[in-house]
Amino acid sequence: MQMFLAYWLHDALVVSIHLLLPAREIEGYATDAHGKRLKYRLNGLYTLFVYLCVWYMAARNGYSWTQFHANLWIFMFSACILGIIVSASFVFSVSPSPDSKGILVDFFNGRAANPQVRVFGRTLDMKMAAYLVGAINLELNILSAFMQHRTIHSADPSPGVTLYTILFSLWVTDYCFFEHPQLYTYDLVAENLGFKILWGCLCFYPYFYSIGILAVAEKANPQSPTWLLMLAATTFFSGWILSRGANNQKWFFKMDPQQTFLGIKPKIIESKDGKQRVLCGGFWSVARHVNYLGELLMATGLTMSLGYLNDWRSWLYVVYYVLLLIPRQLDDDKRCGEKYGEVWREYCTKVPWRIIPWVY
Secondary structure: OHHHHHHHHHHHHHHHHHHHOOOEEEEEEEEOOOOOEEEEEEOHHHHHHHHHHHHHHHHHOOOOOOHHHHOHHHHHHHHHHHHHHHHHHHHOOOOOOOOOOOHHHHHHHOOOOOOEEEEOOEEEEHHHHHHHHHHHHHHHHHHHHHHHHHHHOOOOOOHHHHHHHHHHHHHHHHHHHOOHHHHHOHHHHHOOOOHHHHHHHHHHHHHHOOHHHHHHOOOOOOOOOHHHHHHHHHHHHHHHHHHHHHHHHHHHHHHOOOOOEOOEOOOEEEOOOOOOEEEOOHHHHOOOOHHHHHHHHHHHHHHHHHOOOOOHHHHHHHHHHHHHHHHHHHHHHHHHHHHHOHHHHHHHHHOOOOOOOOOO
């Protein structure tokens, strides 16, 4: 019971650090009930750095480096219960809409789009806070599993596990640094806050995304050839370039449609009245959801880096992304078609590939 509740205190500490540290105030794309764009406090990188320093100091003073891995199932169960409680508290504090499809659907999808609360005199956006807590817990799970592997196999540790840890830690750090493009992503703009996002961020995100290293942390070195590790790193960074490049190009376009990005002049499809614009150049000329392709490549590179290619558990992360992103792409295409009309149809003609060029 002590470790169960300790995990809740740990999450509360992450949120407290986020609130107490200085932050950039950025205007997002989502709006409140009055149509006014919401503002967000972003300091994910600072929060990650400070919390890792706390974890490091605790480990130096007797707290086990492998604490998260040693208490994996207790912490996972604690995160699961916390996700359910937080989801219920936010969903059922809002009255159902006239077009509600029932209490279970409301619980899963949420009723409010972008709730923000005041804590310590500062604004806490629940979506961004949930993602930040999930990202930091994900990093701690990865580092703890890495230390577990190094402890058990100190004589012959797997270089693939080390590469995986480095790449995924870069992924988490990159997410915390480039928080602002996330304000224009599908889940921030189009989805309500319910079990799907809250439980997903507090439980599924940190414990399923890291399933690769959690599954193989105690396995012996698979003796992966150098070419496989190089291919894994190349695949990962190719995906990183596509995903982060596309998201940042879209961010600059939303800020100023005429602004160049990495020397790329924006190509725009515009409606006759000038009210609707769609970016169709640069990264967004490769596929309509090229950022999804980047995410798939990064997931594939991470799985390959571990070197246990015949262990089906390490591939679950890739399978999850396929199952997540294809329905999201279909829904997003429908939403964009309704919003942009003829402009979107012209974009689909110019860029026929949904995610993977010449394949899908």
